[in-house]
Amino acid sequence: xxxxxxxxxxxxxxxxxxxxxxxxxxxxxxxxxxxxxxxxxxxxxxxxxxxxxxxxxxxxxxxxxxxxxxxxxxxxxxxxxxxxxxxxxxxxxxxxxxxxxxxxxxxxxxxxxxxxxxxxxxxxxxxxxxxxxxxxxxxxxxxxxxxxxxxxxxxxxxxxxxxxxxxxxxxxxxxxxxxxxxxxxxxxxxxxxxxxxxxxxxxxxxxxxxxxxxxxxxxxxxxxxxxxxxxxxxxxxxxxxxxxxxxxxxxxxxxxxxxxxxxxxxxxxxxxxxxxxxxxxxxxxxxxxxxxxxxxxxxxxxxxxxxxxxxxxxxxxxxxxxxxxxxxxxxxxxxxxxxxxxxxxxxxxxxxxxxxxxxxxxxxxxxxxxxxxxxxxxxxxxxxxxxxxxx
Ligand code: ZN
Ligand code: ZN
Numbered sequence: 001x002x003x004x005x006x007x008x009x010x011x012x013x014x015x016x017x018x019x020x021x022x023x024x025x026x027x028x029x030x031x032x033x034x035x036x037x038x039x040x041x042x043x044x045x046x047x048x049x050x051x052x053x054x055x056x057x058x059x060x061x062x063x064x065x066x067x068x069x070x071x072x073x074x075x076x077x078x079x080x081x082x083x084x085x086x087x088x089x090x091x092x093x094x095x096x097x098x099x100x101x102x103x104x105x106x107x108x109x110x111x112x113x114x115x116x117x118x119x120x121x122x123x124x125x126x127x128x129x130x131x132x133x134x135x136x137x138x139x140x141x142x143x144x145x146x147x148x149x150x151x152x153x154x155x156x157x158x159x160x161x162x163x164x165x166x167x168x169x170x171x172x173x174x175x176x177x178x179x180x181x182x183x184x185x186x187x188x189x190x191x192x193x194x195x196x197x198x199x200x201x202x203x204x205x206x207x208x209x210x211x212x213x214x215x216x217x218x219x220x221x222x223x224x225x226x227x228x229x230x231x232x233x234x235x236x237x238x239x240x241x242x243x244x245x246x247x248x249x250x251x252x253x254x255x256x257x258x259x260x261x262x263x264x265x266x267x268x269x270x271x272x273x274x275x276x277x278x279x280x281x282x283x284x285x286x287x288x289x290x291x292x293x294x295x296x297x298x299x300x301x302x303x304x305x306x307x308x309x310x311x312x313x314x315x316x317x318x319x320x321x322x323x324x325x326x327x328x329x330x331x332x333x334x335x336x337x338x339x340x341x342x343x344x345x346x347x348x349x350x351x352x353x354x355x356x357x358x359x360x361x362x363x364x365x366x367x368x369x370x371x372x373x374x375x376x377x378x379x380x381x382x383x384x385x386x387x388x389x390x391x
Pocket of ligand 2: 086087088121149361
């Protein structure tokens with residue numbers, strides 16, 4: 001698995017283009033002795049049927065990012081501008097390793113194990129693509145679903161939590177309309193630059209004034225585009241927004257509030273046309289089931305010891321994993337696996353410089369320490385499944 005990891009790391013593939021990766025995974029699953037199904041263009045599922053008992057689904061994502069690797073690693077990406085910068089290559093080998101362990105220890109457990117390899121997590125498209133391609137027709141309905149993610153935390157440690165562990169994420173394109181004019185004649189215009197600026201400021205009141213203090217919400221305006229020349233007032237402006245929430249009701253309310261503010265500002269400006277709203281890249285909430293989390297956390301403590309398993313704060317990042325268990329109506333849990341050498345991590349914590357000194361996921365410097373991240377991730381997947389499957 002160590003060799004396969006460096007091989008995958010050298011040859012990353014972008015979301016929905018994971019053809020060679022999927023082929024390599026299918027080969028490994030065959031070797032391990034799984035029944036292999038290809039689901040959609042680049043989704044792969046390996047099933048181990050081993051008598052009566054529960055059915056456990058474990059998922060790994062497999063796509064890379066449009067990032068130019070700058071780690072200087074001997075096994076750095078050989079594909080220009082593409083990098084496994086989120087550690088999904090580690091997820092692949094950890095899940096393959098766990099499937100292999102389970103395949104070799106059939107006497108120890110009873111039930112069905114499903115190792116699911118999902119494309120296009122980074123674009124929020126892959127889980128949906130596998131479901132649309134008929135995932136439910138090729139696998140039995142699972143009783144529980146499991147997933148993990150490597151994080152820039154101390155290597156060898158595992159973070160678990162009940163309830164929201166990753167946020168719901170929504171992107172939104174807002175187009176507002178004005179009336180263009182010569183830059184010297186603002187009285188002939190309805191200036192969309194001023195209108196958009198006013199919207200940006202007013203949007204800041206959503207988190208500060210409308211969300212309950214202490215309730216988590218993010219509203220970021222990541223782009224504001226209007227005009228191209230100093231002496232021309234343009235006729236429209238475009239804003240790209242990103243929202244993050246842990247609460248479905250608050251999420252709906254924020255969306256409604258954004259639309260209300262935009263419409264109100266357009267009205268105040270005398271905008272000649274209704275604004276347009278286009279939602280995209282929408283990630284569901286990842287909301288760990290309390291019972292599943294407790295059972296799996298107990299298995300981790302038994303396996304790794306109490307000092308290596310901690311309760312993690314929820315992350316503000318997002319994932320599309322939960323679409324799969326949600327489609328089957330089954331509970332799930334999602335945990336984190338550390339990947340930064342202990343000394344380096346502890347020194348940064350002590351100095352309070354974790355954010356500055358430890359490259360996080362999506363950074364061109366993100367470089368999980370293979371040992372013991374790989375071993376920890378394999379064992380974590382195996383013992384989490386055995387919490388349900390052990391005889
Ligand atoms: Zn990512
Ligand atoms: Zn990721």
